[in-house]
Amino acid sequence: xxxxxxxxxxxxxxxxxxxxxxxxxxxxxxxxxxxxxxxxxxxxxxxxxxxxxxxxxxxxxxxxxxxxxxxxxxxxxxxxxxxxxxxxxxxxxxxxxxxxxxxxxxxxxxxxxxxxxxxxxxxxxxxxxxxxxxxxxxxxxxxxxxxxxxxxxxxxxxxxxxxxxxxxxxxxxxxxxxxxxxxxxxxxxxxxxxxxxxxxxxxxxxxxxxxxxxxxxxxxxxxxxxxxxxxxxxxxxxxxxxxxxxxxxxxxxxxxxxxxxxxxxxxxxxxxxxxxxxxxxxxxxxxxxxxxxxxxxxxxxxxxxxxxxxxxxxxxxxxxxxxxxxxxxxxxxxxxxxx
Amino acid sequence: xxxxxxxxxxxxxxxxxxxxxxxxxxxxxxxxxxxxxxxxxxxxxxxxxxxxxxxxxxxxxxxxxxxxxxxxxxxxxxxxxxxxxxxxxxxxxxxxxxxxxxxxxxxxxxxxxxxxxxxxxxxxxxxxxxxxxxxxxxxxxxxxxxxxxxxxxxxxxxxxxxxxxxxxxxxxxxxxxxxxxxxxxxxxxxxxxxxxxxxxxxxxxxxxxxxxxxxxxxxxxxxxxxxxxxxxxxxxxxxxxxxxxxxxxxxxxxxxxxxxxxxxxxxxxxxxxxxxxxxxxxxxxxxxxxxxxxxxxxxxxxxxxxxxxxxxxxxxxxxxxxxxxxxxxxxxxxxxxxxxxxxxxxxxxxxxxxxxxxxxxxxxxxxxxxxxxxxxxxxxxxxxxxxxxxxxxxxxxxxxxxxxxxxxxxxxxxxxxxxxxxxxxxxxxxxxxxxxxxxxxxxxxxxxxxxxxxxxxxxxxxxxxxxxxxxxxxxxxxxxxxxxxxxxxxxxxxxxxxxxxxxxxxxxxxx
Numbered sequence: 052x053x054x055x056x057x058x059x060x061x062x063x064x065x066x067x068x069x070x071x072x073x074x075x076x077x078x079x080x081x082x083x084x085x086x087x088x089x090x091x092x093x094x095x096x097x098x099x100x101x102x103x104x105x106x107x108x109x110x111x112x113x114x115x116x117x118x119x120x121x122x123x124x125x126x127x128x129x130x131x132x133x134x135x136x137x138x139x140x141x142x143x144x145x146x147x148x149x150x151x152x153x154x155x156x157x158x159x160x161x162x163x164x165x166x167x168x169x170x171x172x173x174x175x176x177x178x179x180x181x182x183x184x185x186x187x188x189x190x191x192x193x194x195x196x197x198x199x200x201x202x203x204x205x206x207x208x209x210x211x212x213x214x215x216x217x218x219x220x221x222x223x224x225x226x227x228x229x230x231x232x233x234x235x236x237x238x239x240x241x242x243x244x245x246x247x248x249x250x251x252x253x254x255x256x257x258x259x260x261x262x263x264x265x266x267x268x269x270x271x272x273x274x275x276x277x278x279x280x281x282x283x284x285x286x287x288x289x290x291x292x293x294x295x296x297x298x299x300x301x302x303x304x305x306x307x308x309x310x311x312x313x314x315x316x317x318x319x320x321x322x323x324x325x326x327x328x329x330x331x332x333x334x335x336x337x338x339x340x341x342x343x344x345x346x347x348x349x350x351x352x353x354x355x356x357x358x359x360x361x362x363x364x365x366x367x368x369x370x371x372x373x374x375x376x377x378x379x380x381x382x383x384x385x386x387x388x389x390x
Numbered sequence: 391x392x393x394x395x396x397x398x399x400x401x402x403x404x405x406x407x408x409x410x411x412x413x414x415x416x417x418x419x420x421x422x423x424x425x426x427x428x429x430x431x432x433x434x435x436x437x438x439x440x441x442x443x444x445x446x447x448x449x450x451x452x453x454x455x456x457x458x459x460x461x462x463x464x465x466x467x468x469x470x471x472x473x474x475x476x477x478x479x480x481x482x483x484x485x486x487x488x489x490x491x492x493x494x495x496x497x498x499x500x501x502x503x504x505x506x507x508x509x510x511x512x513x514x515x516x517x518x519x520x521x522x523x524x525x526x527x528x529x530x531x532x533x534x535x536x537x538x539x540x541x542x543x544x545x546x547x548x549x550x551x552x553x554x555x556x557x558x559x560x561x562x563x564x565x566x567x568x569x570x571x572x573x574x575x576x577x578x579x580x581x582x583x584x585x586x587x588x589x590x591x592x593x594x595x596x597x598x599x600x601x602x603x604x605x606x607x608x609x610x611x612x613x614x615x616x617x618x619x620x621x622x623x624x625x626x627x628x629x630x631x632x633x634x635x636x637x638x639x640x641x642x643x644x645x646x647x648x649x650x651x652x653x654x655x656x657x658x659x660x661x662x663x664x665x666x667x668x669x670x671x672x673x674x675x676x677x678x679x680x681x682x683x684x685x686x687x688x689x690x691x692x693x694x695x696x697x698x699x700x701x702x703x704x705x706x707x708x709x710x711x712x713x714x715x716x717x718x719x720x721x722x723x724x725x726x727x728x729x730x731x732x733x734x735x736x737x738x739x740x741x742x743x744x745x746x747x748x749x750x751x752x753x754x755x756x757x758x759x760x761x762x763x764x765x766x767x768x769x770x771x772x773x774x775x776x777x778x779x780x781x782x783x784x785x786x787x788x789x790x791x792x793x794x795x796x797x798x799x800x801x802x803x804x805x806x807x808x809x810x811x812x813x814x815x816x817x818x819x820x821x822x823x824x825x826x827x828x829x830x831x832x833x834x835x836x837x838x839x840x841x842x843x844x845x846x847x848x849x850x851x852x853x854x855x856x857x858x859x860x861x862x863x864x865x866x867x868x869x870x871x872x873x874x875x876x877x878x879x880x881x882x883x884x885x886x887x888x889x890x891x892x893x894x895x896x897x898x899x900x901x
Contacts, residue, residue: 257502265482265493272480275444276545277465278494335484 083380084328084344091348095355102358105235111347111354112240113305117142117298119243119346121321122328123250124175124294126342127287129325130254132267132334133189135288136318137178137196138295143314144200145171145299150213150309153221160218164225167303168296174200175292179285201315208311216307225304239301246297251339253290263287267334323370324349327377348373394456395420395584396441396472396553401450403436410436411608414450416586418553423575423585425599425616427628433608434588435477438555441586442474443467455552471552475542475559483531488513490530491545516548520577522570536567543574554578555586558680560594572598591679592621593884604628625876629848648706649839650722650808652691655700660686660863664700668808668839673830675854676843678883682860684843685727688810692717692724704808718747723801727812727843729790733797736786740778741767743785744799751803770799774829791822798829809833810841815849827853847876859883 096103121138128135149167152158158166174196181192215221222228226239254260262283265273274280303309328345330337352373356366396418403411411433418424428434439445441452443461452459454470461467467474481490488510489496497508513526522540530541539559546554554575560568575585575598587599595602596616604611604627611627650668655661660683668674676684689695691702693711701708704720711717714724726732734743745752745763752763767781776795778788785793794814801809814830815823830853834840844850850857857869859882866882 256504258496258498258504259502261485261489261493261496261504264484265489268482268484269480272482273493275464275480276493277468335482 081329081338081341081344084341084348084377088344088348088351091351091355095351095358099355099358102355107354107358109235109237109240111350112243113237114354115346115350116239116243116305117302118317118320118324118349119343120246120294120298120301121317122324122342122346123246123339124291124298125318125321126250126325126328126330126337126339127254127263127291128189129322129330129332130263130267130334130337131284131287132270132332133182133284133288134193134322134332135178135291136190136193137174137200138291138298138321139317139319140197140201140204140314141171141174141292141295142298142302142317143309143311144174144204144207145296146303146309146314147204147208147213147299147311149300149303150215151207153215153218154213160221160224163218164300167300168293171294171296171299172289172292174295176285176289178292179288182288183281183284197315197318204311204314208309210311212311213309214307215303215309222304222307225301227305239305242297242301246294247339247343250294254339259283259286259290264335267336269335320349321346323374326374329377329381331381345377393420394418394453395582396455397451397453398441399451401437401440401452402448403440403445404448409608411440411447413609414605415610416603417613418584418586420584421579421581422600423579423587423598425595425602426586426588426605427595427602427624428605432605432628434605435557436608437605438474438476438557438586438588441467441472441553441555468549468551471550472555473546473549473551473553474555475539475546475557477557479538479542481530481538481541484529486527486529487524487533487541488526490541491516491548513544516544520544520547520574522574536563539563539571540574543571547578552583553586554583555588557588559587560589560591568594591884592624592880595624596621622877625880629876649704650691651703651706652687653701653703655687655690655702656698657686657690657695658698661690662863664860664863664865666858666865666868668841670839671834671837672855673834673840673842673853675850675857676841676860677845677847677850677857677879678860678866680845682883683863684860685812686863687860688724688812688841688843691810692722694724718801718804718806721805721807722810723747723804723806723808724810725797725801725812725814727816729793729797729816734785734793737784739782739784740771740776740788740796741781743796744770744781744803747800748803766803767799770802774799774802775825789822791825794822794826795829802833807837808839808841810843812843813845814842815844815846823849847879850874850879851876 092103101107121142125135125138145167148170149163152166153160153163178189178193178196181187181196182189185192224238225242226237228238229235230238230241254263262273262278262280265278266280266284266287270280324345325337325342326332326345327348328338328341328343330341349370352369353366356369361369394417396416398417399415401411401414402409414433414437416424416426416437426434426437436445440447441461443463443466452461454472459470461470461472482493485493491513492509497505497512499505510526513524517524517526522544524537524540524544530538533541543554543559559571563571572594575587579585587595589595599616601613602616602619602624603613604624606628614624614627647670648667649670652667653665655664664683664687666674676687678684686695690697690700691711693713693716702711703709704722709720711720711722717724735746741763744767748766749758752759752766764781770776771778771781774795776788776792776799778792785796788796798809811830815826827849830840830842834855842850842853844853851871851874854874855871857871857874857879859866859869859879861883869878869882
């Protein structure tokens with residue numbers, strides 16, 4: 052159809068076209084995830100009338116917050132082609148530390164919160180050092196960190212919950228308070244969405260984000276292009292750690308106490324959310340919006356199945372099947388685009 | 391001529407077991423394209439990696455723009471104005487064209503935020519200036535090989551490089567693309583810049599280079615002016631040792647029985663109508679330029695890649711080899727060119743490697759019969775003269791030649807009658823090569839049939855009873871060992887390729 056036109060505009064048009072197709076392809080992935088989320092919501096709304104109630108929806112959102120925050124951070128790590136198994140127990144350790152900072156050390160609330168986040172950053176930085184500098188494979192390094200964090204959380208807390216009930220306003224501001232009149236959505240949910248926006252901006256608009264994709268896409272080529280891959284990897288894990296720290300803070304605020312024994316297994320839920328959201332474990336590909344949708348799909352699924360009185364053990368089976376489906380669809384899509 | 395841009399002398403580099411370069415020298419003048427030629431394994435790539443700071447030389451002097459330098463790394467090389475375009479591209483497929491070009495020096499706002507618009511504008515400006523047609527916003531993974539190469543070149547030029555090194559830049563390009571590339575190079579050349587151009591394609595050297603430096607076996611041979619030298623002279627320099635008739639297989643294979651017959655083999659990607667037959671006891675050489683499709687033929691035959699058309703007959707019976715395991719069951723073994731990744735388990739010992747593809751034979755009800763494996767391994771270590779302290783030695787500790795013998799043993803244990811060798815002596819030093827050659831001859835003499843894919847013409851000439859020359863996915867012609875020379879092989883590999891190209895419609899180039 053472009054036969055009669057000049058070569059140059061035809062060329063430009065085809066450039067434009069291929070560019071549009073590229074864009075369409077990458078947004079298709081998110082569209083698909085979003086459509087699945089919508090389908091789930093509609094399905095559960097029809098299946099059970101108690102699902103589509105404001106209180107329940109707000110419950111779903113609240114239950115997404117901690118896993119969602121962990122998933123945000125680990126999206127960065129997975130896009131580099133790495134993995135972080137330490138975020139679950141790392142979150143627990145940050146939760147304990149936040150409570151210790153405020154209750155035992157008497158820090159003012161906001162300072163305590165900041166220190167909690169920075170503690171998470173420190174865990175991330177150590178992961179980064181182990182992986183980038185000492186070249187320990189991410190799986191091993193973060194597996195070890197997972198054990199260390201689990202142990203330290205118990206040691207520091209003396210295996211007992213650390214309460215933050217004396218910190219005035221902490222639970223209200225960082226978890227359960229409802230800042231917007233007329234809306235039942237608690238603050239923690241807004242914190243998750245704010246964190247998601249920040250993560251999205253960092254990933255798509257900053258140098259750190261660019262190197263995250265670049266390292267995941269071809270680490271050696273990135274290094275040969277003169278990028279200090281070691282340094283940036285440490286930074287990427289550190290940034291991911293900030294989200295672990297924030298998750299710890301919110302977890303503490305929600306219960307108004309730090310529970311030192313939990314956290315194990317949350318990392319896998321977070322990774323599952325990231326993968327359902329279309330981020331490739333091979334690295335190089337992924338988006339924050341995808342991760343948010345992935346986390347919501349997991350939360351809706353668990354909540355919906357609970358409401359339909361499906362037992363916990365079957366819920367696990369369902370989540371497992373969803374992960375397999377999501378990954379297999381991704382493989383199919385990639386085959387299609389490779390043709 | 392103008393000033394010296396780059397001069398190296400007395401450069402040596404060894405790797406465990408191999409002396410890759412010894413007393414190498416090279417001089418690049420301002421305003422010229424210097425072609426660097428040599429057989430595969432002559433040391434070109436090592437030399438390039440030294441220049442780009444990926445390897446550190448054992449000894450030697452590097453002078454850039456009259457200043458002695460020690461190249462400390464890739465970034466330092468870039469600062470010195472040296473850019474290299476590797477044969478395997480260093481691109482991030484998930485990033486866009488502009489993102490790839492400006493990686494590590496993205497236009498920023500406030501130090502941390504990226505300015506995508508500024509970057510795309512810069513990239514477009516660069517493309518307009520050097521007159522190439524690329525879309526800054528397209529993802530690199532979606533581009534053709536030729537366009538990816540242009541991205542690499544644009545990236546190199548964006549560094550304001552003075553010295554551009556290209557390692558076989560045209561290996562995967564068609565004629566029109568080659569012409570575009572050459573225009574780019576001519577645009578780039580100024581009195582203060584120079585290009586080192588590595589290529590196998592002799593016709594290209596005439597077209598683009600001013601001088602030609604020939605290296606062989608890691609040593610400097612000579613530098614000649616392109617204008618006053620004929621290509622046969624260059625080839626003679628490259629090959630060095632005369633290929634004497636006595637080394638060639640004189641006797642035709644004893645049998646005329648066809649064991650393998652391939653007809654009309656095509657694949658979606660590359661191969662077009664490849665037909666040949668293989669006789670019992672014959673060594674059929676496959677020659678051709680890189681990317682001509684030799685490896686692809688082997689992979690398609692054993693079922694590692696899908697055929698889109700064609701048939702394969704074994705001993706007169708049509709067979710369908712859907713994967714390499716089926717092929718092995720039918721007695722066809724493929725010995726990959728990438729021994730280390732695809733042929734061996736480097737961490738495992740000699741015995742395990744030899745027995746791997748015949749575990750069915752060495753096991754009962756799924757349990758391994760260790761004594762039988764040991765006995766068989768000992769036997770092959772002895773008959774193939776594999777030099778190893780014991781069969782319990784890990785494969786990674788053996789030399790390249792002995793590793794290759796292990797791979798061969800593996801397929802002999804499997805009772806394969808047809809062996810397809812892909813670059814059987816790549817990365818193996820001269821002495822060990824002789825042993826591999828002797829082994830191949832011995833195998834052929836005992837009735838095994840061999841397809842030998844090789845990029846080393848002397849090897850092809852010396853070993854093959856018959857030579858199939860490939861160009862761009864087709865068989866360009868067959869040569870009997872008596873009539874084959876390096877020159878007529880090269881001619882078939884290049885000229886016919888050009889002939890085939892002209893039949894394509896020019897519109898196809900735009901694609």
